[in-house]
Amino acid sequence: MTRPAGDGPTTQPSGPVPSALQTRACELFGVRYPIVQTGMGYVSDARLTAATANAGGLGILSAGLLSYEELATAIDAVRARTDRPFGVNLRADQPDVERRIDLLISAGVRVASFALAPRQHLIGKCKDAGLVVVPSIGARRHAEKVAAWGVDAVIVQGGEGGGHTGGVPTSLLLPQVVDAVDIPVIGAGGFFDGRGLVAALAYGAAGIAMGTRFLLTTDSPVAPAVKEVYLSKTVNDTVLTREVDGVPQRVLRAGTIDKIEKTSGTRRLIRAAGNAVAFRKLSGSRWSEMVREGLAMKKGHELTWSQVVMAANAPMLYRAALLEGRTDLGIMATGQVVGLIDDLPSCQELIDRIVAEAAEVLRRLGA
Structure with a gap:
């Protein structure tokens, strides 16, 4: 049985944020907590992005399946819901990607996220305008390449992650990339709670990114019946x-x-x-x-x-x-972590809970 937001007690952070959770990613993104909501097509809309930002994480609006006009409208919708930093996930292979980057610049978006490594001149264009550039990668050699091109951070997704993914598990890929580059590394694939956040920090990461866990929140636009299918797995x-x-x-x-x-x-x-x-x-x-x-x-x-x-x-x-809710006809991207999720909190409840759990783990380890 799933527990929706507001049903039963929730865990909230108490006191100041532990120094271990105040990472380079927090400063780079301008957020309170080193927690990223990834850009997911048909999922990471303005509401979910803003809800994550308001909860202290980095929300990333998915633009890969939006037209230029739809993207402009979506950015305005995020702005109407939050005054905190957020990101936009772009596809580097779209014909109008440079025009989209210009839109991000003019709209004052903080982070340009890329599902695949952008070309070097696109990285330069973003950085010259003050955008923080964060591509997602699935192999050490890709991280080394984009780091040499000047990106500000990378999201490293292991094989247990959802959607397009590689074959190396996060527990092996993450430390491999951390040792290879000197920019902030965000771990993705298999994360859903405070224990995972502390584990990622122990590997040397500067934070975690989650897709499936944010999909399964009350702020996600996915239909309730579809969420129930996820929760049953x-x-x-x-x-x-x-x-x-x-x-x-x-x-x-x-x-x-x-x-x-x-x-x-x-x-x-x-x-x-x-x-x-x-x-x-x-x-x-x-x-x-x-x-x-x-x-x-x-x-x-x-x-x-x-x-x-x-x-x-x-x-x-x-x-x-x-x-459309046609779970009989469509497909649903997911990480293997879906089997460890059994509730539907709001983004605020989720992030508060992760931070509180992480703080408790840190206290226990310190003792």
């Missing part, structure tokens, strides 16, 4: 698959994923082509823009043409489940 109810868009991503073992994995390659490509048509109509994108974006994906990520076509699957399948 165990740590063994996820699958790492290439069959959605051609590259590995971790999703719930639910909905249509079993059918997709059993479908022949030809039928998957036909479905993907249909989804490309539907996504073009939904997003208002021109075919020329989609072709340019596909070429950038192919070149930047060394994809085959079949993988590029399959990439049209993900937005439509995520939309079906997360926005």
Whole structure:
């Protein structure tokens, strides 16, 4: 049985924030706590981003599936809900990425987050305007590359994380990256409580980033019925698959994923082509823009043409489940940590609880 926000006692931080929790990430992002809510398509909207910011963490608005006009509206909506720093997650391979960066600069956004490593000149453009640049990476060599290009911090996601992910677990990847670069490192993949925050700090990280845990809050726009599907799952109810868009991503073992994995390659490509048509109509994108974006994906990520076509699957399948509530048709990205989550707090309750738990662990270890 899940516990919604406000049902039963909650744990809140007492007294000043322990010095161990006042990390380089707090100063860099301008936040109270070293806790990041990751940018998740169809999930990290203005409400969730602002709620995280108001609770003392870094909220990140997802822009990868928004048009330029929708992004401008969403930034205004975050601004209307909070006066605290927040970030925007961009896709470096979008044709209008430089225009989007200009929008972030003019809107006074604090952090430019990138799902994949941006090109060096984009990093320079952001930093010249005072944006904090934070790409997400899944391998040490990628962290070393973007650190040499001048990024301010990196989010390091281990293999147990949700969505597109690698094969190295956080417990191995995180210390590897911490030892390789001298910028703040944020750990992601498998975090959901104060114990995990302290563990990440012990590895040398400057904080933690969470996706699934923030998805499962009352501030998340995901439909209650979809959240209940997530809450019913165990740590063994996820699958790492290439069959959605051609590259590995971790999703719930639910909905249509079993059918997709059993479908022949030809039928998957036909479905993907249909989804490309539907996504073009939904997003208002021109075919020329989609072709340019596909070429950038192919070149930047060394994809085959079949993988590029399959990439049209993900937005439509995520939309079906997360926005339309069709858990029977869509797919739902998740980390394995989903099996350890059993309630739906608000962002304020969640962050307060994590900080209080972390403080208690630190006290216990100190004793």
